[in-house]
Amino acid sequence: MANKKIKVLMAQFSLETHTRGLFVVAGMLRDEGMEVVLIGNGTPEQIIETAIQEDVDVIGISTYCGGELVLGKVLIDKAKERGIKDRIVIMMGGIFPPVDEPQLLKMGFDAVFPPGAVSSREKICKFVKDTVAAKAA
Amino acid sequence: MSKEKTTKQILEESSKKKKRTPLYNPEAIKDIKNGFDKWKKGMVRPQDNANWSMTPYTIMGSEIDKNMIYTPLDVEDIDYIEDIGFSGDEPYTRGVHTNMYRGKSFTMRPLPGAGSPTEMNKRYKFLIDQGATGLAVALDLATVQMFDSDEPESNGQVGVVGVPIDCVEDMEVIFKDIPIDKISVSIVTHFPRNTAILLPMYLVMAERRGIPWDKLIGSVQNDFIMESVVRGACEYIPPRDDFRVQCDNIEYIRKEVPKWNYITLNGYNLREEGTSGITSMAVAIANGIEIIKDMIKRGHDADWAGQRVAFFWSFGNDFFEEIASLRAIRRLWYKVMKYRFGAKDPRSMWMRCHIQTSGITLTREEPLNNIIRAAFHGLSAVLGGTQSLHVDTYDEAFSVPSERTLMPSVRTQQIIEAETQITQVVDPLAGSFYIEALTNEVEKRILGELEDIEKMGGLVEAVDTGWLHSKVASYIQREHRMIEDAKIKVVGRNIYQAADMELPPIEPSIFRESVQRDMKEKLARIRQKRDNKKVEKCLNDLVDACKTGKNVMQYTVECARADATEGEMRRAFTKAFGSWKPPIYA
Numbered sequence: 001m002a003n004k005k006i007k008v009l010m011a012q013f014s015l016e017t018h019t020r021g022l023f024v025v026a027g028m029l030r031d032e033g034m035e036v037v038l039i040g041n042g043t044p045e046q047i048i049e050t051a052i053q054e055d056v057d058v059i060g061i062s063t064y065c066g067g068e069l070v071l072g073k074v075l076i077d078k079a080k081e082r083g084i085k086d087r088i089v090i091m092m093g094g095i096f097p098p099v100d101e102p103q104l105l106k107m108g109f110d111a112v113f114p115p116g117a118v119s120s121r122e123k124i125c126k127f128v129k130d131t132v133a134a135k136a137a
Numbered sequence: 138m139s140k141e142k143t144t145k146q147i148l149e150e151s152s153k154k155k156k157r158t159p160l161y162n163p164e165a166i167k168d169i170k171n172g173f174d175k176w177k178k179g180m181v182r183p184q185d186n187a188n189w190s191m192t193p194y195t196i197m198g199s200e201i202d203k204n205m206i207y208t209p210l211d212v213e214d215i216d217y218i219e220d221i222g223f224s225g226d227e228p229y230t231r232g233v234h235t236n237m238y239r240g241k242s243f244t245m246r247p248l249p250g251a252g253s254p255t256e257m258n259k260r261y262k263f264l265i266d267q268g269a270t271g272l273a274v275a276l277d278l279a280t281v282q283m284f285d286s287d288e289p290e291s292n293g294q295v296g297v298v299g300v301p302i303d304c305v306e307d308m309e310v311i312f313k314d315i316p317i318d319k320i321s322v323s324i325v326t327h328f329p330r331n332t333a334i335l336l337p338m339y340l341v342m343a344e345r346r347g348i349p350w351d352k353l354i355g356s357v358q359n360d361f362i363m364e365s366v367v368r369g370a371c372e373y374i375p376p377r378d379d380f381r382v383q384c385d386n387i388e389y390i391r392k393e394v395p396k397w398n399y400i401t402l403n404g405y406n407l408r409e410e411g412t413s414g415i416t417s418m419a420v421a422i423a424n425g426i427e428i429i430k431d432m433i434k435r436g437h438d439a440d441w442a443g444q445r446v447a448f449f450w451s452f453g454n455d456f457f458e459e460i461a462s463l464r465a466i467r468r469l470w471y472k473v474m475k476y477r478f479g480a481k482d483p484r485s486m487w488m489r490c491h492i493q494t495s496g497i498t499l500t501r502e503e504p505l506n507n508i509i510r511a512a513f514h515g516l517s518a519v520l521g522g523t524q525s526l527h528v529d530t531y532d533e534a535f536s537v538p539s540e541r542t543l544m545p546s547v548r549t550q551q552i553i554e555a556e557t558q559i560t561q562v563v564d565p566l567a568g569s570f571y572i573e574a575l576t577n578e579v580e581k582r583i584l585g586e587l588e589d590i591e592k593m594g595g596l597v598e599a600v601d602t603g604w605l606h607s608k609v610a611s612y613i614q615r616e617h618r619m620i621e622d623a624k625i626k627v628v629g630r631n632i633y634q635a636a637d638m639e640l641p642p643i644e645p646s647i648f649r650e651s652v653q654r655d656m657k658e659k660l661a662r663i664r665q666k667r668d669n670k671k672v673e674k675c676l677n678d679l680v681d682a683c684k685t686g687k688n689v690m691q692y693t694v695e696c697a698r699a700d701a702t703e704g705e706m707r708r709a710f711t712k713a714f715g716s717w718k719p720p721i722y723a
Contacts, residue, residue: 012369014282014290014294014371015278015279015281015282015284015290015291015294015370015371016278016369017278017281017282017327017367017368017369017370018368018369018410019368019369019410020409020410020411020497020613022369023411023609023610023613023614024613024614024617027610027613027614027617028614028617037723038721038722038723039722039723040369040370040718040719040721040722041369041370041371042371043289043290043371065278065294065297065298066278066293066294066297066298066646066647066648067278067292067293067294067297067648069293069648070292070293070294070648071292071293071294095534095535095536096645097535097536097643097645097647098535098640098643098645099645100645114501114534115501115534116500116501116502116534116630117502117630117631117634118501120621121621
């Protein structure tokens with residue numbers, strides 16, 4: 001288990017248009033030796049189904065244009081419904097108002113990463129590795 | 138590969154035929170050279186000589202090396218009339234109008250935030266009262282992606298980052314009591330398909346108000362690069378079909394709405410997504426060339442097709458290079474139109490543009506610093522000779538702007554215009570050895586990247602194969618690494634960081650259920666009262682037009698007249714063209 005490559009699904013919600021953050025984080029995780037399945041846009045349902053098919057350890061959502069609370073909730077609910085919430089790490093990054101951060105965490109996201117120095121490569125990669133290991137244990 | 142000559146080859150051949158009259162006489166250049174060598178050897182410190190040429194690293198930068206000092210030696214063969222000229226005259230390096238800002242100040246076109254159509258109407262009236270001279274219609278995500286407010290995909294996103302528009306009635310509400318025959322309106326349609334859907338709604342709104350289409354002034358984006366490369370989407374159509382819709386729109390608007398700018402070649406969003414300014418300009422020019430070629434194939438001439446091509450650029454941190462790049466792209470577009478296409482009408486050789494200051498260079502850390510950054514970006518845009526300007530707001534990394542955060546950005550433009558006096562003199566930096574050398578270098582590099590695209594078989598091909606997507610993705614990752622390593626310096630983020638900063642007031646635009654509910658109710662009412670048989674027929678005709686190569690916009694106008702919705706028209710396009718996915722995605 002320890003040497004298994006971490007597999008991450010990177011996506012953004014349905015109508016999102018901005019893809020810069022998606023590429024940045026996908027690149028970071030690949031540089032760290034993880035396998036990244038980059039699918040671009042998907043509805044929360046499609047994202048969860050793809051995560052199951054691809055048997056990933058992590059789902060990373062990039063957001064920019066709003067809708068993170070409404071669609072984030074659908075995603076988390078769907079993950080619970082399909083029984084993967086406890087074993088898959090679900091994280092979100094991008095542009096959202098600071099007031100949304102505690103709400104997203106409360107909703108069930110394992111971490112949220114706003115832009116800037118607070119979301120460094122080291123922090124994101126360490127979070128993914130540690131949390132995947134913790135969930136596997 | 139095609140035997141057609143590349144633009145670079147054509148321009149090189151045409152310039153060889155010209156007799157050049159260098160500005161500096163050879164004797165002066167000889168003296169300067171001697172003096173320069175002596176000075177460099179005798180007075181310049183060894184460490185400065187060793188680092189004579191340095192590579193600047195900036196966000197969205199081109200990494201053009203910069204020398205410690207510039208002299209006539211860097212522009213020794215410059216020909217004033219051929220390379221610089223007078224404003225409003227060929228080669229338009231100094232600007233497209235003779236008097237530039239003495240004649241007309243740059244249009245101040247703030248990009249307003251979000252809300253319902255009624256709130257947008259109110260905000261436009263507020264902006265006009267504040268002195269805005271042009272309006273921009275920023276759309277919410279559902280509208281950008283061509284989904285109706287009542288489709289499930291739209292949930293949570295209606296009215297968040299812009300205004301929702303589903304049908305003609307929304308246009309009527311947004312522009313109620315606004316003199317659309319006097320004020321220019323930029324509809325940020327993004328995509329060709331969305332242009333084919335939304336502009337007709339605007340036209341039908343004007344028609345219902347009794348305003349003839351030849352009175353309407355404004356612009357649409359209508360750039361297939363936006364749809365196929367820059368924007369993530371849940372539904373794409375193949376790039377070749379998308380390019381065709383772009384050209385159908387141009388042809389229709391050119392004929393029916395003569396004062397309307399039918400395409401805004403959008404370097405802005407591509408650059409912000411992740412390229413250098415050079416690449417963003419090369420791609421825009423490549424698209425411009427493909428468009429003119431297509432219009433010629435359709436039986437129009439280059440002057441007819443080039444009349445109202447507009448450009449949209451992002452202006453970032455490398456102050457002088459940004460200015461030089463605007464001068465360079467003006468000269469290059471002129472050369473393309475004149476020497477590649479034989480244009481004769483000055484108007485079709487003009488590179489007219491709107492500039493928005495860069496959003497991606499702004500930070501979440503210490504957001505008030507963004508006012509300062511955006512002011513420098515705006516200053517360079519005006520020094521470069523833009524026609525229209527939007528200065529970004531300081532809350533860029535948090536939310537779409539509110540009225541409160543819009544104010545400093547409107548004021549920045551007004552301070553540039555009314556206080557700095559930089560608008561008094563046309564192209565004030567011309568003749569600077571540095572600016573002219575940089576203008577030449579930027580032009581050369583754009584032409585070089587254009588050559589790469591043309592050798593690949595043209596821009597549509599470069600998109601279809603995923604080449605441009607990959608180029609963007611790797612640029613972003615490399616750039617991000619340089620920000621992490623502080624090779625690209627960002628104040629407040631990776632240098633000069635404050636330990637703890639209190640945030641200034643930020644009012645994030647949040648989703649309000651009531652906006653979506655009202656939109657849904659309106660759609661239900663419209664679908665009830667319109668002639669649904671007629672709608673169905675119009676939509677079927679649109680599918681047929683797509684498949685048989687007829688101009689799609691004349692059919693989307695009919696759809697709008699019948700009160701068809703945006704989502705209905707989107708589905709007609711998808712039905713006709715099928716779907717596509719950029720090769721970069723699994």
